[in-house]
Amino acid sequence: MWALPVVLHQCLWIMAGKVKWVTDIEKSVLINNFEKRGWVQVTENEDWNFYWFVSQSNKEAYVISLYINNPLLIGGRKFDLRLYVLVSTYRPLRCYMYKLGFCRFCTVKYTPSTSELDNMFVHLTNVAIQKHGDDYNHIHGGKWTVSNLRLYLESTRGKEVTSKLFDEIHWIIVQSLKAVAPVMNNDKHCFECYGYDIIIDDKLKPWLIEVNASPSLTSSTANDRILKYNLINDTLNIAVPNGEIPDCKWNKSPPKEVLGNYEILYDEELAQGDGADRELRSRQGQSQGPRAGRSRDSGRAVLTTWK
Amino acid sequence: MLQEESDLSLIIAQIVQKLKGSNLYSQLERQAWASLQRPEIKLESLKEDIKEFFKISGWEKKLQNAVYSELSVFPLPSHPAAPPEHLKEPLVYMRKAQGSWEKRILKSLNSMCTELSIPLARKRPVGEQKELLNKWNEMGTDEPDLSLFRPVYAPKDFLEVLINLRNPNYENGDSLSFRTHLGLIQVPLKVKDIPELKECFVELGLNTGQLGIDDSTQVPPELFENEHVRIGQKVLAEQDSAAAQQYIRQGSPTALRAELWALILNISSEPEDVLYYEQLKTNVIQHDLLVDSLIYKDVKLTASNDDYYFVFEDYLYQVLLCFSRDTSVLSHFAYNSASPPKSYIRGKLGLEEYAVFYPPNGVIPFHGFSMYVAPLCFLYHEPSKLYQIFREMYVRFFFRLHSISSHPSGIVSLCLLFETLLQTYLPQLFYHLREIGAQPLRISFKWMVRAFSGYLATDQLLLLWDRILGYNSLEILAVLAAAVFAFRAVNLMEVTSLAAAEAVLADLSTLKVMPLLQIFLFATVT
Numbered sequence: 086m087w088a089l090p091v092v093l094h095q096c097l098w099i100m101a102g103k104v105k106w107v108t109d110i111e112k113s114v115l116i117n118n119f120e121k122r123g124w125v126q127v128t129e130n131e132d133w134n135f136y137w138f139v140s141q142s143n144k145e146a147y148v149i150s151l152y153i154n155n156p157l158l159i160g161g162r163k164f165d166l167r168l169y170v171l172v173s174t175y176r177p178l179r180c181y182m183y184k185l186g187f188c189r190f191c192t193v194k195y196t197p198s199t200s201e202l203d204n205m206f207v208h209l210t211n212v213a214i215q216k217h218g219d220d221y222n223h224i225h226g227g228k229w230t231v232s233n234l235r236l237y238l239e240s241t242r243g244k245e246v247t248s249k250l251f252d253e254i255h256w257i258i259v260q261s262l263k264a265v266a267p268v269m270n271n272d273k274h275c276f277e278c279y280g281y282d283i284i285i286d287d288k289l290k291p292w293l294i295e296v297n298a299s300p301s302l303t304s305s306t307a308n309d310r311i312l313k314y315n316l317i318n319d320t321l322n323i324a325v326p327n328g329e330i331p332d333c334k335w336n337k338s339p340p341k342e343v344l345g346n347y348e349i350l351y352d353e354e355l356a357q358g359d360g361a362d363r364e365l366r367s368r369q370g371q372s373q374g375p376r377a378g379r380s381r382d383s384g385r386a387v388l389t390t391w392k
Numbered sequence: 393m394l395q396e397e398s399d400l401s402l403i404i405a406q407i408v409q410k411l412k413g414s415n416l417y418s419q420l421e422r423q424a425w426a427s428l429q430r431p432e433i434k435l436e437s438l439k440e441d442i443k444e445f446f447k448i449s450g451w452e453k454k455l456q457n458a459v460y461s462e463l464s465v466f467p468l469p470s471h472p473a474a475p476p477e478h479l480k481e482p483l484v485y486m487r488k489a490q491g492s493w494e495k496r497i498l499k500s501l502n503s504m505c506t507e508l509s510i511p512l513a514r515k516r517p518v519g520e521q522k523e524l525l526n527k528w529n530e531m532g533t534d535e536p537d538l539s540l541f542r543p544v545y546a547p548k549d550f551l552e553v554l555i556n557l558r559n560p561n562y563e564n565g566d567s568l569s570f571r572t573h574l575g576l577i578q579v580p581l582k583v584k585d586i587p588e589l590k591e592c593f594v595e596l597g598l599n600t601g602q603l604g605i606d607d608s609t610q611v612p613p614e615l616f617e618n619e620h621v622r623i624g625q626k627v628l629a630e631q632d633s634a635a636a637q638q639y640i641r642q643g644s645p646t647a648l649r650a651e652l653w654a655l656i657l658n659i660s661s662e663p664e665d666v667l668y669y670e671q672l673k674t675n676v677i678q679h680d681l682l683v684d685s686l687i688y689k690d691v692k693l694t695a696s697n698d699d700y701y702f703v704f705e706d707y708l709y710q711v712l713l714c715f716s717r718d719t720s721v722l723s724h725f726a727y728n729s730a731s732p733p734k735s736y737i738r739g740k741l742g743l744e745e746y747a748v749f750y751p752p753n754g755v756i757p758f759h760g761f762s763m764y765v766a767p768l769c770f771l772y773h774e775p776s777k778l779y780q781i782f783r784e785m786y787v788r789f790f791f792r793l794h795s796i797s798s799h800p801s802g803i804v805s806l807c808l809l810f811e812t813l814l815q816t817y818l819p820q821l822f823y824h825l826r827e828i829g830a831q832p833l834r835i836s837f838k839w840m841v842r843a844f845s846g847y848l849a850t851d852q853l854l855l856l857w858d859r860i861l862g863y864n865s866l867e868i869l870a871v872l873a874a875a876v877f878a879f880r881a882v883n884l885m886e887v888t889s890l891a892a893a894e895a896v897l898a899d900l901s902t903l904k905v906m907p908l909l910q911i912f913l914f915a916t917v918t
Contacts, residue, residue, distance in 0.1 A: 109672045160703040160769075161529055190703060220533055224697045233700060236646060236851050244647040308699060367647045 115132040119149070119349055125250065133293065136158040142281045153292055154197050157285040159237065164188045164194040165210045166231065166283040171320055171349065172260055172277045177353035181323060182258065183345045185312055191309040226306040238289075246289055253290045254283055259351045261293060273333065276324040278316075319345030415664060416458050423451055441876075450631065450708075457633035460498030461658035464637075464864050465727070465788055481729035481797045483875045485559055486804075490601035490729045490796040492552050497756055498733045500544050505682055508540055512682045512735060512750055521677050525669040528673070531688075532696070538689045542790045543759035547841040550758075550794060553574075553832070554804055557796065574826060577812030581798055586817065589871060590913055593863065595641040596906070598914050601841040603643025604855040624648045633658055641862035643855055643906070650771040656861050657784040661777050672714035675752075679717075681750045687712045691762045700850045704769035708762050711779050721753035724787035729797035730754075755791075760838075763845040764790050767853050789866055793841050801866040806840050807833055809870040814877060817916065821881050822851070830890040831914075835897050836873040843869055850906045872905060875912035 096219040116126055116136070124138040124147065136149045156163045169183035190335025192215055193206040206218045215227055238247040258281055283291050302317065304310035325331065338354075411417055424442055424669065425432055433441040444454040475484075481487045485555075505512055516524070527533075555576045563582050564572075583591065596602065601616035611617075618643065627635050630650050636655045644652050654660070654702050676684075691708050695701045715721070725732055732754025734747045765782050772778040792802045799805065814822045814832055839847050842857060843866070859868050877884065883896045 162703065193533070194706075222702065224696065225699045225702050227697070227702075229703060233850065236854075237770050239646040240650055241773055244645070354674060 108121075108246045123371040151295070153284055153286050155287045156195065157287050157289065158195050159234075160189075160269060161194040162191050163208065163210060164229070165236075166254075166282040166285070166291075167300070168231070168254070168258070168299065169278060169281060169316055170262075170281055171276065171278045171323060171347060172262060172275070174287055174329065175262070175269040175271045175341075177305060177357075178259075178262055178266055179337060179352050179354070180262055180351040181257070181344070182255065184231075184315060184348055186231040186317070187309075187312070188231065188234050189215070190227040190229065191215060192218040192222075192227060199368070212301075224306065226304065226309060228309065242289065250285065250289050250291060251268040257283070257291060257293050261296060262351070273337070276320075278320050319343075323347060354385050397508055403463075403466070407459060407466070410462055411455075414458070415662065416454060420446075420451060420455065423449070428455045450519070453631050457631070457655070457658050460633045460637075472867075476726070477838060479601060479727055480725070480731075481799075483559075483798045484695070485561075486557075486729060486796050486798050489557055491731075493550075493796060494730065494733060497544055497838065501682070501723065501733075501756060504544070509681055510685075512828070514680050516678060516680050520680075524677050528677075528710070529707055531709040532691075536688070538685060538692065541685050541689045543690060543693075544686060544756055546759040547838045550803075550841070553901065557804065573656070573808075573811065573821065574815055575808070576831050577804065577808045577811060579804065579808070581805050581808055583800075583805055583812050586913060591869070591873075592858075592865075593868070593909075593913060595862075596859070596913060599908060600912070601642060602906050603645065603858075604852070605642075617721070621645045621648070626651065628652065628655065631655060637862055637864070639862075640858045646851075647856075649854060649858070653771065653781060653861060654777070656781055659777070659780045659784055659790070661774075661780070666776045666781055669714065669779050672717050672779075673710075675717040676713045681751055683716050683757060683768040684713055686757055687716070687762065690757055690759060693764050694846065695766045696759055698763075698766065698846055701766035701769065701846075704766060707769050707773075707775065707778060708765050708771065710775050711765050711782055712757070712762060715783065715863060716751040716753050716755070717842055718753045718759075720786060721747075721783065722749060723753065724791060727756060728791050728795055729799075729802075730791070730795040734899060755786075758794065759763065760842050760846070763842050766904045767845055767850055767857070770850055770854070788864075789860060790843065792866060793843065803841065806870040807837065807865060809834055809867060810840070810873045811872065813874040817874075818878055818881060821884060823876065824885055825893060828888055828890070828893070830876060830887070834890070835894055836877070839876075839900075841868045844872065846907065847900045848903060849901050852903065856905050864883060871912065872909055875908040876900065876903065878912055878916070 119138055120126065123141040125141055127137040127139050127146075128271055129136045136151075138147045138149060139145070140147065147187050149218050155167075166186060166188055168186040168212055171181045171383065173181070173184070189210040189212055190363065191206060191208070193204065209215075212226065221227065235247060236253070238250065277298065277359055278300065281295035284294055284295040302313050304313050304340075322345055323339045326339045326343050331337075427445045433445065443452075446455070451744075455631065477487060481490065524531075541594055555578075557577070557579050559579050587712065590597070593784055601620060603617070603620065606616040607613070613886070624645055627639050628648060633655055636652050640652055642654065650690060659863060667712055672897065687709070691712070695708055696705050707915060722732055732749040735750035736747055763779075764786065768778055768785070789801070792799060793806075794803065796804060797800070811822075811833055822832065844853055844862070850857065856868065856872065860866060880896055887893045887896060
């Protein structure tokens, strides 16, 4: 599935390599336009910002998502989050979140003005694109750690809204995995590491942009190389603990010590096991290094809807 | 007894004098006049009733905070007959050294000016003014050609000056004894030893809860953290500066830090403050100063390349360019051993009527100066508030890190404290490093001059600066520097060159500041 960025009031759509811009268009008119081109709307989900179309002629499916034109800006610049999630089994769902994700900043200040609409350096946060900007810096690569983001948000917006934001991000990830769990190939010899791209809007609401099945493991800076090295190391430690190919009857539940910088995001077996939500998540602090998970009081409404 | 009383009345008189000129005074006056309308204010007991009104409405608290602020900044009372230079710096040889250092800096600045044929200041043409105004929020892009500019000085140049400081009245004798100081700093200033530091930093002790230690995941929040946060919220509700300063000695919760620092520094964002900042901004737009290029260069060399602070590059220009034009900063030179450099209008050299302070705030930035501002960007995103906080931090603390004085928080004392702690409590390490030509101060100097900004991870740095505010002293920087050496002592004992020692201490970003300080002060066998 590809996700196509679509701007509501100033529109852009990419279709088979063609880029088309339409300005000041209503959502209904836009959807109408798509339908005129032989795409049928299958479903939409406003909470998730997705609109699913199927092409009548060749039965290809397209997912269109609305462009978030009010992103949260830090230092006046747009950024998105890259988070790594490891799934060792889908049924039952067992997934781990890597604690050391990062934010990718644009090199140019964000402006929603139409004159800069096609300036990639303002709108697109991919490192592959930003690398070619005039102001790209090879030392930090425009990347911030997620713990920096957390420190900044807690200091300027407060702890409650920041914790809520990160809880929502976790929720998004788990829900998206649960959604695809029934159709995923659940081979016990397989594991998969995903790169989640998430953007935060100025109301501190996170939106899922896309999930990358083969996230880039090349590095753009020294810190990046260390992060990706550790990522691969920790991933393999969980998939293949102790460096030995495990017995086929193994239930894929690795010992806590090998988690490294991963923390358990959701463990379906545990969650259903004693009827209460026993999901362990350690607090996202700034210090690096492995941390034992800490059980939370289920005081949050979000947790109880996870089953 | 009599002496104390007269000292006290002198201080009170000075503070009253200072506050009379402040905004708070006019506000209090207005409030007092307005309160006459209130029914509870009676003519017979006018004074008491107004005082009561002030207490209830929180104005007394504001006054208390202002007085506390003055007390924190005010130097200790000196002899009434002492000349004003004594307030700046009581020791003559220190004053002389500072004077000659300033001459050198100014000479360097002037020669750069002549070489590049750039005036120290010029009025911008209208077109350029408009352009700058448009670009105000993104000055980081489209930078001018700065290749010919060099920083006026770097910390290591300043270190050389400090190394050569000598007290001409002090005769050490030729024989070496266990008292001989083996470090680089050779001036006889009194510094604290560990028992005295333990007394001073008693809240950092093993039996007291700390943020930075007792809020880690292994410790249940009910034990310390929750209660500490609750107390913090109470302190903020009371708006009491002194209580906040006491509270923050145990660290500040991230969500409360911005407000706590503002309370301790007695910064409230009144409309007048925002206007003042806007006025400074106008000054920046209208005139271009040579120091602006120095600031640009510094930001580009340091903060722009920093993993934590690159995001805030544009804020740094907005703060520092305005800072150089802020003449209210000149008042801190009353208690700073440094003096603002004077420049003369072209052709009128030596004529006092044509002398101006250059830059207008009297502070010439050096390499790394912008790193004083960078960590504050994590706390304040509104430019005028960020500006106020930085200015107050500078005139209370940071200026001491690059002027020669005998003050216990001055850089000279900090260096001496660092070296003494190392020599006394880690003699083997100190001696070894000295033997291989790696005097420890050569490595730790840059950490202390920058108050560790850019060397520690930001969350750790903020915990450290919490304590600077809490104890109203920079001595903790020297203690931390010694604690870092103690922590890496095993590796350092194995190195055989200065370069190798630098390599061992190159990366401090994984260090946890509070455990290091606690172990060094309270858990090491002395």
